[in-house]
Amino acid sequence: METNKPTMLTIRQTARTGILPEHALRLLLKAGKLPAIFVGKKAFINYEKLCEQLSQLDGSERPEE
Numbered sequence: 001m002e003t004n005k006p007t008m009l010t011i012r013q014t015a016r017t018g019i020l021p022e023h024a025l026r027l028l029l030k031a032g033k034l035p036a037i038f039v040g041k042k043a044f045i046n047y048e049k050l051c052e053q054l055s056q057l058d059g060s061e062r063p064e065e
Helices: 011-014 021-030 047-055
Strands: 036-041 042-046
Touching: 011 021, 011 042, 021 042, 042 047
Parallel strands: none
Antiparallel strands: 036 042
């Protein structure tokens, strides 16, 4: 039985993919809104889940202007 291992990236590695800036990723991590685990003080983000999470955003969380 073969299982797919998730791609776990650091914040810098995730930012280098161009999905979000490093600062935005750090703010989301601090708010607890990233699919991440910690190994010591280092956070590893599940890249596939992050992409899925971002694709489900429909803009309804934006404040009215």
